[in-house]
Every structure is written in structure tokens, then in C-alpha cells.
Amino acid sequence: MRAIGLLRHGGPEVLEVVERPTPHAGAGKVRIRVRATTVNPADTLIRSGVTPIRQRGTEPVIPGLDVAGTIDEIGPGTSGRLAVGDRVMAMVNPTRPAGGGYAEWVVLPESWVVPAPVGASHAEAATLPTNGLTALHALDQLRLGPDSTVAVTGAAGAVGGYAVQLAKAAGHRVLADAARQDTDLVASLGADHIVDRGPGVADRFRALTADGVDAVVDAAVIGAPLLSAIRRGGTLAYVRGGPDQAAFERAAATRGVTLVSAHVHDYDGRRDKLDLLRRLADEGRLSLRVADTFPPQHAAQAHRLLAAGGVRGRLVIEW
Numbered sequence: 001m002r003a004i005g006l007l008r009h010g011g012p013e014v015l016e017v018v019e020r021p022t023p024h025a026g027a028g029k030v031r032i033r034v035r036a037t038t039v040n041p042a043d044t045l046i047r048s049g050v051t052p053i054r055q056r057g058t059e060p061v062i063p064g065l066d067v068a069g070t071i072d073e074i075g076p077g078t079s080g081r082l083a084v085g086d087r088v089m090a091m092v093n094p095t096r097p098a099g100g101g102y103a104e105w106v107v108l109p110e111s112w113v114v115p116a117p118v119g120a121s122h123a124e125a126a127t128l129p130t131n132g133l134t135a136l137h138a139l140d141q142l143r144l145g146p147d148s149t150v151a152v153t154g155a156a157g158a159v160g161g162y163a164v165q166l167a168k169a170a171g172h173r174v175l176a177d178a179a180r181q182d183t184d185l186v187a188s189l190g191a192d193h194i195v196d197r198g199p200g201v202a203d204r205f206r207a208l209t210a211d212g213v214d215a216v217v218d219a220a221v222i223g224a225p226l227l228s229a230i231r232r233g234g235t236l237a238y239v240r241g242g243p244d245q246a247a248f249e250r251a252a253a254t255r256g257v258t259l260v261s262a263h264v265h266d267y268d269g270r271r272d273k274l275d276l277l278r279r280l281a282d283e284g285r286l287s288l289r290v291a292d293t294f295p296p297q298h299a300a301q302a303h304r305l306l307a308a309g310g311v312r313g314r315l316v317i318e319w
């Protein structure tokens, strides 16, 4: 089968289409004929070596976090929930020995795989697992009570956009940041109040509340400057540690703010969570946003575009 791999770390040019053995579904597993896989910031970090991974020590390394496609082989000992021909989506952990989702076929435990949202294209379905689960993990950890106010940074992005929509679906009041050109987009996701992104955003969030927001989902990785937006006793969910995590934690403690880490792989294999996301997409409460699609041989171009910023929706490789 074809896969997209890297034999050395570096810029987008190190990505190449490679041949790998086609996997087969073992016990308790299903095989997906992948039709779409997304390009995420984490893939660029694996590619560049900022977060190097080893996949059984073999090369090339295959990145990729999301897949959508069709079940084409089912191993023994599965539940019968999925059938050959079903349109499905799943998250892949690229640190597993078999590699990530940049491949024509992927074999996964049955519990990792759920039906794709009704009516979604493969490209649309692929945009949901990783970023939806990240936003859901962030919100779950905030443990917000009813009628809470939550602020979301990077709200025009994939994680931030899902965080806005999931927080609205949970009944919260949602504040979000946006660049001027993204205001309509973020409003369409359901944010109750939108403030300009950039320096001073914490003051703008705070000005919309009496004592500060109950929680922040920081999908823009702003970190400590957001603490002043949060009331004492509130919580901030971060998606990536900053350069001085210890100072961030000290500043949060001083302000009486709890920090929680959103980590998507805590939801590896959580079919209940992925099913929840699918149901919300079926109900039209989550938007499946595809920015553009690429053939495998143009994966480097997708990585370049993502690194340049300004992409709205996910870039998707189609097989």
C-alpha cells in the first residue's frame, strides 16, 4: 500500500509517498480503506522532529491522527457492530508501532472506530475525531456547572471551533476571540460574544463578566496572559505546554486558577466520546470544516499551508 512517510526530520520536503506492507485485521480489529486523513499541527511537529516519535524503531515514520473511509476487513472476535462497507471515522495514535493515519489502509481495534456522521464526505468525517476529542477532553476536565461562562481562544481554528460548539451544546455562555475577518465564522459556530484576538484579549473577556470567566479553553496557546480573565477558583485548559510551564503554574496558583491539560490520547479508544461527537455532528451541532484537499503526493504543500497560518478548517489528504 501507499503511505506518506519521512526518512529524516526536516521541512515539508522530507515527506514522501512510500510503499508499506498492507496490514490485515487481527483479532478484535477492523481494517479501514482510508479515503481521507487530516493534516494537523502535531504532524508538522513529528515531521520537523520537535516531537520525535519512534514506531517500533523502523523507518519511515508515518504521521497522521485522523482517518475516514470504509471498513473492508473485519478480524475474528469483534462485536458485529461494524460491517464491511460501513463508512467510518477514527483517531489513530501515530506512536503505535504500525504508524499513523497517512496510509491507504489502517487496522485499528474495533472500539476506536465509529460510523461517520450521516451525509458527511470522507474528508468532512476525517476532520472530527482528533480535534473534536481534544476539545471534548478539555471541556470534560473543566467540570463546568450549568450556566457557566467559558472563553475560547483560537476559536476560528479546529480545536477552538469545536470547543465553542461543544460548550454551546452543553448550555454554557461562550466568549470567543477572533480576527476581524473571522468574526462571521466564529459567530456561525454559536459564540455568544466575540472579542478581538491579540494582546489584551484577557481584559476584553473579563470586561464581559462580573468577576471573570469560569474557565478558558486556550486553543491558541496564549498561556499566562489569559489568567487575568479567569475568576478565582476558575480553570484553564491548555493544549500545549509553553516554554516556561513552571512559571505558568506558579502564576496560576497565585491567582487561584487551576490548570488542566487537554490531551487527546487520554481518549484513545473512547468509543463513547467519539460516538457523542458523531451524534452532535448528525444533529448539525458540530461543523465539519474542510479547508482544502490534496492527493498524497502533495502532502508537503498541505504542511506548508498549515505552517503559514490562516487556514480555516482542516487540510485533508485524500487517497
Ligand SMILES: NC(=O)c1ccc[n+]([C@@H]2O[C@H](COP(=O)([O-])OP(=O)(O)OC[C@H]3O[C@@H](n4cnc5c(N)ncnc54)[C@H](OP(=O)(O)O)[C@@H]3O)[C@@H](O)[C@H]2O)c1
Pocket (backbone or CB within 6 Å): 040, 041, 042, 130, 131, 134, 153, 154, 155, 156, 157, 158, 159, 160, 177, 197, 198, 219, 220, 221, 222, 238, 239, 240, 262, 263, 264, 265, 309, 310, 311, 313
Ligand atoms: N494536547 C492535545 O492533545 C492536542 C490535540 C490537538 C491539537 N493540539 C494543539 O492545539 C493547538 C490548536 O490546534 P488546531 O488544530 O486547532 O490549530 P488551528 O486549526 O491552526 O487553529 C489555531 C487557531 O489559533 C489562531 N491563533 C494563533 N495565534 C493566536 C493568537 N495569538 N491569538 C488568537 N488566536 C490565535 C490561529 O489563527 P492563524 O491561523 O491566523 O494563526 C488559528 O485560527 C495546536 O497547538 C495543536 O498542536 C493539542
